[in-house]
Amino acid sequence: MAAAAPAPHIPVLLRPLLSAVAPVHGTWLDGTLGAGGYARGLLEAGADRVIGVDRDPLAIAMARDWGAPHGDRLRLVQGNFAQMDSFAEALDGVVLDLGVSSMQLDRAERGFSFRNDGPLDMRMSQQGPSAADLVNTAPEAQLADILYLYGEERASRRIARAIVRARETAPIETTAQLAAIVERCLPRARPGQAHPATRSFQAIRIAVNDEYRALLDGLEAAERALKPGGQLAVVTFHSIEDRIVKRFLQTRAGAQGGGSRHAPETRHDAPQFTLKTRKAIAPDAAELAENPRARSARLRISIRTDAPPGRSDPAALGLPMLKGET
Numbered sequence: 001m002a003a004a005a006p007a008p009h010i011p012v013l014l015r016p017l018l019s020a021v022a023p024v025h026g027t028w029l030d031g032t033l034g035a036g037g038y039a040r041g042l043l044e045a046g047a048d049r050v051i052g053v054d055r056d057p058l059a060i061a062m063a064r065d066w067g068a069p070h071g072d073r074l075r076l077v078q079g080n081f082a083q084m085d086s087f088a089e090a091l092d093g094v095v096l097d098l099g100v101s102s103m104q105l106d107r108a109e110r111g112f113s114f115r116n117d118g119p120l121d122m123r124m125s126q127q128g129p130s131a132a133d134l135v136n137t138a139p140e141a142q143l144a145d146i147l148y149l150y151g152e153e154r155a156s157r158r159i160a161r162a163i164v165r166a167r168e169t170a171p172i173e174t175t176a177q178l179a180a181i182v183e184r185c186l187p188r189a190r191p192g193q194a195h196p197a198t199r200s201f202q203a204i205r206i207a208v209n210d211e212y213r214a215l216l217d218g219l220e221a222a223e224r225a226l227k228p229g230g231q232l233a234v235v236t237f238h239s240i241e242d243r244i245v246k247r248f249l250q251t252r253a254g255a256q257g258g259g260s261r262h263a264p265e266t267r268h269d270a271p272q273f274t275l276k277t278r279k280a281i282a283p284d285a286a287e288l289a290e291n292p293r294a295r296s297a298r299l300r301i302s303i304r305t306d307a308p309p310g311r312s313d314p315a316a317l318g319l320p321m322l323k324g325e326t
Contacts, residue, residue, distance in 0.1 A: 010037070010102070010290065010291040010293075010294075011037025011038055011041060011097070012097065012235055012283070012287075012291065012293065012294045012297045013235055013281065013283060013287070013294065013297055013299045014037060014038060014041045015287070016281050016283075016284075016299060017038070017041075017095070017233055017235070017281075017299055017301075018041055018042075018045050020233070020276065020277065020281065020299075020301050021093060021231050021233060021301065022045070023046060024042055024045040024046045024047050024093070025046055025047065025048060025092060026047065026048055026049075026091075026092030026093070027047070027048060027049045027050075027051065027088075027090070027091055027092050027093075028042050028047045028049070028050050028051070028091065028092055028093040028094070028095065029050070029051040029053060029081075029084055029088050029091050029093070029094045029095070029222075029225070030042065030050055030051070030052050030053065030095050030097075031053045031081030031084055031094060031095065031096045031218060031222075032053070032054065032081065032095075032096055032097040032098065032101070033052040033053055033054035033059045033060070033063060033076075034054065034056075034059055034097065034101035034102070034103055034104075035059070035062065035101060035102065035103045036052065036059075036062070036063050036066055036067070038095045038097060039052045039063070039067075039074065040066070042093075042095070043070055043073060043074065047073075047092075047093075048073065049072075049073050049074075049075065050070075050073065050074055050075070051075045051076075051077060051087075051088050051091075052067070052074060052075070052076050052077065053077045053078075053079055053080075053081050053084060054077075054078065054079075055078070055079065055080055055124040055125040055209075056078075056101075056103075056104065056124050056125065056126065057078055057125075057126060058103070058126075059101070059103065060076050060077075060078045062103075063076050064076065080125075080214060080218075081096060081214070081218045081221070081222075082213075082214045082215075082217035082218045082221055083217075083221060084218065084221045084222060084225050085221045085222075085224040085225040086221075088225050089224075089225055089227075090225075090227040090230075091222075091225050091226050091227060091230050092226075092227065092229075092230050092231070093226075093230055093231045093232070093233065094222040094225065094226060094230070094231075094232050094233070095233045095234075095235075096218060096222070096232075096233070096234045096235065097235045098211075098215065098234065098235060098236050098237060098241050099211075099236075099237045099238075099241070100112050100124075100205060102293065104124070108175075109121075110122070111130070111131060111132075111174075111175050112175075112201070112205060113175065113201070114175050114176075114178070114179035114195060114197040114198075114201055115195075116175070117174055117175055117176035118174065118175050119132070119173065119174060119175075120132040120135065120172060120173055120174055120175055120177070120178055122201075122204065122205045122208045122209070123208060123209065124209050125209075128208075129208065130208065131178075131204050131205065131208050132171070132172065132173055134146075134204060134207060134208055135163055135167065135172050135178060135204065136167050136171050136172055140160045140161060140163075140164045141160075142322065142323075143156075143159075143160035143163055143164070144156045144157045144159075144160035144161075145322050145323065146203050146204065146207045146322065147159055147160060147199070147200055147203045147204075148203075149203075149320035149321070149322065150202065150203035150204075150206040150207055150212070150240070150320055151199035151200055151201075151202045151203025151204075151206075152199060152239070152240070153199040153200055153203060155185055155186055158185045159181070159182055159185045159186075159200055162181050162182075162184065162185050163178075163181055166181050175201075178197070178200075178201075178204075179195075179197040179201075182196055182197040182200045183196045183197060202238070212240070212241075212244065212319055212320055213319075215241065215244055215245070216244065216248070216312060216314060216317065216319055219232075219234075219244075219245070219248050219312075220309065220312060223252070223272055223273075223304065223309045223310070224309050226304040227304065228304055228305060228306040229303060229304065230303070230304045231276065231301060231302070231303055231304070232249075232273070232301065232302050232303075232304065233299065233300070233301045234299070234300050234301075235297055235298070235299050236280075236297070236298050236300075237296050237297055237298075238296060240318070240320060242280065242298050242300075243317075243318045244317050244318055244319055245300055246280070246300065247316070247317045247318055248312065248317055249273055249275060249300060249302045250275070251310075251312075251316070251317070252271060252272040252273040252302070252310060253271050253272075253273045253274055253275045253302065254271040255275060269307065269308075269310055270305070270307035270308075271305055271307060272304065272305055272307045272308075272309060272310050273302040273303060273304055273305060274302060274303045274305060275302050276301040276302055276303050277299070277300060277301050280298035280299060280300050281298065281299040281300075281301075282297070282298055282299075283295070283297055
């Protein structure tokens with residue numbers, strides 16, 4: 001019996017994004033190419049050229065097929081968007097769709113999802129230490145910190161203790177093994193609630209791919225790569241990502257709030273961005289009906305000024321940091 005085909009990829013918030021940044025022209029960079037939804041949308045909306053960037057070699061290989069009709073209007077780069085300014089400059093726009101892609105979630109062999117049993121991998125680049133390496137070697141205290149800081153998992157210590165106890169008997173090698181360990185530590189989910197392993201899988205994936213550091217580096221790289229008037233659009237899927245993006249853009253736009261008689265207003269450099277949307281854009285009812293995965297998505301857009309790039313304080317931006325990180 002043939003395996004079921006992966007669900008078709010539906011780009012989250014693509015319609016409101018294209019509407020908000022219109023008219024689309026010039027050179028855009030899609031830093032999270034995935035299945036190509038945003039890149040194709042930008043090309044069809046009028047971008048002269050799109051640079052598609054992804055850590056995942058599978059995304060690049062797939063893009064060679066669907067991108068062929070676009071010719072040299074589509075340039076593919078296998079790499080991390082955190083270094084985008086090393087291969088692109090004077091951009092008219094940058095789009096970042098954070099987190100794991102549907103293409104990765106729907107392939108059991110990639111080990112991202114607890115819904116399909118597969119090897120415990122989770123590596124976006126398919127290189128370096130895997131999730132199995134992390135859960136089988138990290139000290140209990142570090143595992144607990146990862147689960148709490150990256151996944152906001154309240155039962156982090158209980159789950160970390162259970163992981164260490166289980167790996168003493170046999171290595172944890174599959175997504176089903178890890179999901180079962182987490183499930184035994186938590187109450188059974190009620191109808192409509194997320195799977196008990198959701199936060200733990202998110203946390204471990206983020207740690208394996210160093211996603212929060214890459215996000216901050218990518219925001220700074222976009223700031224350097226965009227030309228004055230260029231637009232930065234970022235789609236987030238959970239509160240920690242959105243907090244980092246929101247604070248970064250507010251800080252860069254000089255919108256941190258004024259001072260008081262107890263704390264005088266501090267002097268800020270000229271703003272590097274202006275906020276195009278003060279509030280995040282959420283999916284409407286039509287999109288939620290079409291794509292339930294979009295329910296937690298938020299879109300923020302800002303416009304680059306001509307001010308020199310700034311510096312960031314990771315702690316002030318709410319970047320979760322493990323012990324020893326700076």
